[in-house]
Amino acid sequence: xxxNGGSGMRVYTPDLGTQxxxxxxxxxxxxxxxxxxxxxxxxxxxxxxxxxxVYGAEALVRWESEDRxxxxxxxxxxxxxxxxxxxxxxxxxxQACAEARRWADAGMAELVVSVNLSAQQLETNDFPATxxxxxxxxxVAPNRLCLEITEYSAVQNLDRCxxxxxxxxxxxxxxAIDDFGTGQSPLVLLKRFPVQTIKIxxxxxxxxxxxxxxxAIVRAVIAMSHSLGLTxxxxxxxxxxxxxxxxxxxxDRIQGYYTGRPMASDAFVAYYRGVASG
Ligand code: C2E
Ligand code: CA
Ligand code: CA
Ligand code: CA
Numbered sequence: 001x002x003x004n005g006g007s008g009m010r011v012y013t014p015d016l017g018t019q020x021x022x023x024x025x026x027x028x029x030x031x032x033x034x035x036x037x038x039x040x041x042x043x044x045x046x047x048x049x050x051x052x053x054v055y056g057a058e059a060l061v062r063w064e065s066e067d068r069x070x071x072x073x074x075x076x077x078x079x080x081x082x083x084x085x086x087x088x089x090x091x092x093x094x095q096a097c098a099e100a101r102r103w104a105d106a107g108m109a110e111l112v113v114s115v116n117l118s119a120q121q122l123e124t125n126d127f128p129a130t131x132x133x134x135x136x137x138x139x140v141a142p143n144r145l146c147l148e149i150t151e152y153s154a155v156q157n158l159d160r161c162x163x164x165x166x167x168x169x170x171x172x173x174x175x176a177i178d179d180f181g182t183g184q185s186p187l188v189l190l191k192r193f194p195v196q197t198i199k200i201x202x203x204x205x206x207x208x209x210x211x212x213x214x215x216a217i218v219r220a221v222i223a224m225s226h227s228l229g230l231t232x233x234x235x236x237x238x239x240x241x242x243x244x245x246x247x248x249x250x251x252d253r254i255q256g257y258y259t260g261r262p263m264a265s266d267a268f269v270a271y272y273r274g275v276a277s278g
Contacts, residue, residue: 027082030075030088033063034087034088037091039062039091040069041092042062043265044057044058045268046253047254049247049253053275054111056114058113058115058255060116085120085121097145100140116178117148119156141172142171146176147174147176149165149178150179151182169194174197175193175195175197177193179199180200181201182203190224195230197230198221198230200232200235204218205234205235205256208242209242232251233253234251235254236255237254237257238256242256242258243258
């Protein structure tokens with residue numbers, strides 16, 4: 001039972017054995033997917049609440065395997081475990097910037113594209129230099145790119161993270177804290193992060209409609225963010241009621257199924273033109 005070189009624990013339970021086999025298959029699949037560029041981005045609109053204008057879109061990755069489209073929740077965790085999230089993330093960054101460039105060329109130069117960043121990516125060798133290079137290659141202005149990091153990943157190695165974020169904001173890109181409110185970090189930490197935007201997690205937005213104090217929490221987060229000079233995007237907005245509450249609270253932007261599901265880049269261009277022409 002020691003056949004696994006000390007980590008023999010794995011082989012004792014049949015369930016884990018099956019899981020490992022599945023994970024191994026999926027890991028092989030991910031390598032192949034990278035080689036063959038089987039990934040695809042979809043874009044979810046972000047709307048400015050004050051004006052109703054399209055602010056930009058968040059790029060979300062999909063894996064088009066041979067037999068189905070696999071959502072990120074099914075492969076990003078494994079990609080994190082295996083380090084594959086670094087090359088996948090680089091592909092996403094390049095691709096998202098290439099689309100932003102196409103939007104700019106089509107007369108939509110003010111749009112901001114948001115890209116999810118895993119902690120590992122941030123910690124790869126000189127990530128800020130990689131970002132600078134991708135921006136140069138694609139000809140995208142730095143302030144048209146927003147990088148989303150989760151609160152959790154940010155506090156793992158606080159000082160280093162702050163230094164890297166500082167370098168990124170010096171380049172001119174926008175930094176957003178994703179899934180805000182779901183992590184363990186104390187609010188005072190926010191003051192130390194060189195970030196411009198907070199994304200309120202959908203769980204809080206959902207609670208707003210239920211008289212459960214959720215509304216008070218969202219109002220407090222918005223007020224606090226504004227007093228720190230940060231803008232706020234509320235995520236997971238699914239109803240007109242939620243939109244109206246957030247509008248009254250002077251939330252800056254919303255993103256959710258109510259204003260638009262994730263869509264292909266071409267569909268997003270059409271969406272933008274539809275909104276712009278009223
Ligand atoms: P996230 O960054 O919090 O992205 C928002 C997720 O919420 C997306 O799921 C989106 O489709 C979904 N969503 C948007 N509006 C609504 C709504 O109104 N209601 C509900 N119920 N859901 C909504 P998706 O695309 O499945 O992505 C899931 C997560 O996978 C993302 O969460 C992000 O953490 C991760 N992810 C996606 N793309 C990438 C990527 O390129 N790199 C990395 N590292 N992670 C990614
Ligand atoms: Ca995100
Ligand atoms: Ca989020
Ligand atoms: Ca997330």
